[in-house]
C-alpha cells in the first residue's frame with residue numbers, strides 16, 4: 001500500500017474496517033518500525049502502523065488547526081465500517097506539545113487493529129482499497145545496557161526551583177504551579193519501543209499505554225473522552241508514594257483523602273476541568289469528594305467528571321478548552337504557564353500534553369501525556385519526565401521523592 005504524507009490538503013482516503021478473530025495481544029502485532037502507534041487499556045484499544053496521512057500543527061491554535069485538518073480528511077474519505085465500535089473506521093493517533101512550539105502530530109495509519117469488549121477488527125486506510133494485511137506477532141528486543149543520568153546537582157537544582165515556586169505562591173502571585181523534571185536514559189542498542197510498551201501495559205493495566213512518534217508512556221489521567229455524546233474526564237491531583245506494605249499503604253490512602261494540602265490541590269484541578277467543560281455540556285456531574293486511585297507506584301486523589309455534550313464540539317475542541325488543566329499547569333492557568341516558562345528550565349515537548357486518538361465522528365480519547373518519555377531520533381536515548389503540583393506548603397524534598405515515584409513506571413520499563 002502506498003504511503004502518503006500530507007501537510008497540506010488531504011488526499012481522499014479509502015477506509016475499510018472488518019471484524020476478525022481475536023489476534024492476541026494488540027501490542028504484539030506492532031512491527032519493529034518507528035511508525036508504530038498504540039493506545040491500549042486493559043487489553044482493549046487500538047494499535048496502528050504505516051502513514052496514510054499526517055499533519056504537524058504548532059502555535060497556540062494547534063488544536064483548532066488539527067481539528068480543521070481532521071474535518072477535511074474525514075470529508076474527503078470514503079469509509080466502510082462494518083464494526084462501528086469506538087476506534088473502528090477512520091482514526092488518527094496524535095500527540096500535542098505542552099507549550100506552543102513545534103512537535104505536535106496527528107497521524108492516520110495505513111493499518112489499525114482494535115479490540116473492544118471481546119470484538120476485534122482490522123482497518124485498512126489508503127488511496128485505494130488494498131488487500132487485508134496479514135497480521136503476525138513478534139517478540140520485541142529488551143533494552144540493553146540502560147543508564148540513567150540523574151545527577152545529584154540536577155536534583156538539588158530542581159529542589160531549589162520548587163522552593164522558589166513555593167515563595168512565589170506564598171507571596172500571593174498564584175495558587176498552584178506544576179513543576180516537572182527530566183531524567184535522561186541511554187541504551188547500548190537502538191531502543192525497540194515495543195518492549196517498554198509491553199511492560200507498561202502489563203504492569204499498569206488500568207492506565208492508558210500509548211506510543212506516537214517516539215513519545216510513549218502509561219498515563220493514569222484521561223483528559224477527555226467523547227463517546228456518543230457522553231463526555232468524561234478523570235482528574236488526578238494529590239499524590240502519595242506507595243511503600244510496598246499494603247496495610248501501611250491503606251492507612252496512607254486514608255490520610256491522603258483527609259490531607260488539606262492534597263484536597264486543595266485536587267480541588268483546583270477539578271474546578272479547571274469542570275469550568276472548561278461547562279460551556280459544552282449539560283447535566284454535568286462533578287462529585288464533591290475524590291476517590292483514591294491505587295497504582296503500583298503511587299496513589300492519587302481522583303475525580304471522574306461527566307457531562308452530556310450540548311454543542312457540536314468534537315473531542316479536539318474539548319481538548320483545546322481543557323489544556324492545560326490545573327493538574328499539569330496550575331492555578332490561575334495563565335500565571336502558572338508563565339511561571340513554568342520562567343523557572344522550570346525544561347522543554348516539556350509532548351510531556352503533559354494531550355495524547356490519544358480521534359475518529360471520523362469526532363469522538364475519541366485523549367489522555368494527558370504523563371509517566372512518559374520521548375525517544376531520541378537515533379533511538380539510543382530517551383528523556384523521562386515527571387512533575388508535581390506545588391502549593392503554599394509544599395516541601396522540596398517531598399516533591400523530589402514524589403517525582404521519583406512518578407518516574408518508576410518508565411524507568412522500570414526501560415531497565
Ligand SMILES: C=C(O[C@@H]1C=C(C(=O)O)C=C[C@H]1O)C(=O)O
Nearest residue numbers: 236237238239327386387388389
Ligand atoms: C505532573 C504529573 O502528575 C500530575 C500531578 C499530580 C500531583 O501533583 O499530585 C498527580 C497526577 C497528575 O495530574 C506527572 O506525573 O508528571
